[in-house]
Amino acid sequence: MSRHVRVVGTGLIGTSLGMALSAAGFHVTLEDPSPTACRLARDLGAGQLATDLDPLGPPEVVVVAAPPDVAAAVVVESLRRWPEAVVTDVASVKQTVLDDVLRSGVDASRYVGSHPMAGRERSGAAAARRDLFDGRAWVVAPHEHSSPEAVRLVREIATVVGSAVRVMPAREHDEAVAAVSHVPQVAASVVASCLRDLPEPAVGLAGQGLRDVTRIAASDPRLWTQILAGNAAAVREVLLHVRAQIDEVVDALGSLTVGEGEGALGALSRMLEAGNLGQARIPGKHGAAPTAYAVVSVLVPDEPGSLARLLTDMGDAGINLEDMHLEHGLGQPFGVAYISVVPAAAEPLAETLTSLGWQLHD
Amino acid sequence: MSRHVRVVGTGLIGTSLGMALSAAGFHVTLEDPSPTACRLARDLGAGQLATDLDPLGPPEVVVVAAPPDVAAAVVVESLRRWPEAVVTDVASVKQTVLDDVLRSGVDASRYVGSHPMAGRERSGAAAARRDLFDGRAWVVAPHEHSSPEAVRLVREIATVVGSAVRVMPAREHDEAVAAVSHVPQVAASVVASCLRDLPEPAVGLAGQGLRDVTRIAASDPRLWTQILAGNAAAVREVLLHVRAQIDEVVDALGSLTVGEGEGALGALSRMLEAGNLGQARIPGKHGAAPTAYAVVSVLVPDEPGSLARLLTDMGDAGINLEDMHLEHGLGQPFGVAYISVVPAAAEPLAETLTSLGWQLHD
16 A cells, blocks of 8 residues: 655656655655646656545645745645644755744644755756655754654655665754855856856856856756755855955965065965865765776777777676766767776776777876 | 977876877977976877987977976977977966066067866876867967967967867966866865865765866866966956955845845845856857757666667667766666767657667656
């Protein structure tokens, strides 16, 4: 007998969650203020349109996937509407939602906030993906009145869709995402905004570094305005640190331009070294250690079928790739495949490929 | 009869260039203050160790690939040492090198500055790659005394290794790279430095966005200290713009935390929208238009050989991929292959794959 989860809000996260839960055998019902968005989610396999007379009765768990600025109100409404259900939300900020829920006077023991660390620079049901949560962190943020049963059910939802659960209080979550998500968003947007009025030949010099730094600058301004506003204090705190460092760099560069610069090179170097140290702490994909995979680079002739041949050769050798990226030179006779494998497989892979005539790179 | 190019400095750029020029049939001779680095470059196929009695006589072109802070001195020395050769350098800043060369009093008509827009977050000969310059922009920056013949030869070097030549004055180059390369580096380093003292559970929430924003924060502090110092005025100018925008965001967040915030949401939204507009101007890989490729996403079962089968099916259908990225969910039964093709090929590809039983994504 399948279990009933109600998803309220069928944007990117709600629809993806519906798809993942449906695939896992849950009975998912969908609602959204926009009937069109809701039907699109249904067509994508996220679940069924909600009705008052669902054969399974009221939901066991309600997931509020509404925009951050209405999440608390929808959580409160849901707690009242379904007096037995556990309610969670997936908003990117947790303390303000919790404060608003507690302030409403509703019995909040059935509420547990959560935040799947999964998103894309695109939004809406059309961008949804069943595997959006695969291997991502999913923060579960109980408050002091959350019942153990409520925490258990929310953890189960996160686990079922493939996420790695991290339990932490709302405040701690908000401070963490200020540094690892919200301030990086501001930095990307601000750096990208400097390109807006640049002459065309200058923009033409853009390389992969700039593309990577600014990729998330393509994110939805409406959503991010709400996120930044909802986590204002914590984001401001980290931004003040960023600004202080930029001030130091500006001062160092200023003293260099007037020919002084005692200590200026040291200041620049310290900033860059601090960046090295911070960057080295970032875990790899799926929470793996930063250097968990070894990369083998192989030249791939630019003709249909050659990459297939490479992968067949790998498969024949019994080597499973963890990740792969292909770089393709414009008008060049070959591309380069960067193949990530577990470290122990790197040398056997390199030897096998070389013996089969593939040309390694690097 | 092959032509003689001398590469002075066998780090990442010099070694890669030697490999590419040797592959193109040039006679490349190498020198470096470090005999070990020089021999490593030779072993990698970058050319031969320089001797005083080269069978081809003095070089036709000298490429100075020394660190930025000694580039000008090595250019001047090279112009004096080889009175017939054209000399170029590949430093990331061009105006200070040019100023120093002109100030030396040497006849600078045989000097033309240049800057291949190619780099990696790794440095040194060991990271060199023959295709480093493939499809990248290569700025050629003549000055008013550069002879047409010198400009022609430097353009030829850039073109032969697969780069797209962009001619612009040194000052214009420096202003451009301040915005598209140097300030993004500072932003990445500063954002990454905020992670240095973060609690472990917080760093564990890092996602792909943070990884992308901070990838280049792993770059060499010694090299980047020189680059930033060498382009101090232009970098400072763009950084002042960045700081002004961060000030606005800090102010907006501050007014929100004290419950006011009139206009604060507007300020946040404007910053994010400006980021959208700037990001949209960045050309795609190899200078292609930002939206030149269409992406088809396909579920790929997580077993050896399945990706090969996918690519064989694509090859059979006569469709050539431009780029591919594979995302692999931890412990999940499938990954997702993101296949970039020319837009006209996207629909036929999707139809073909669907008809063959592949499950599309998105």
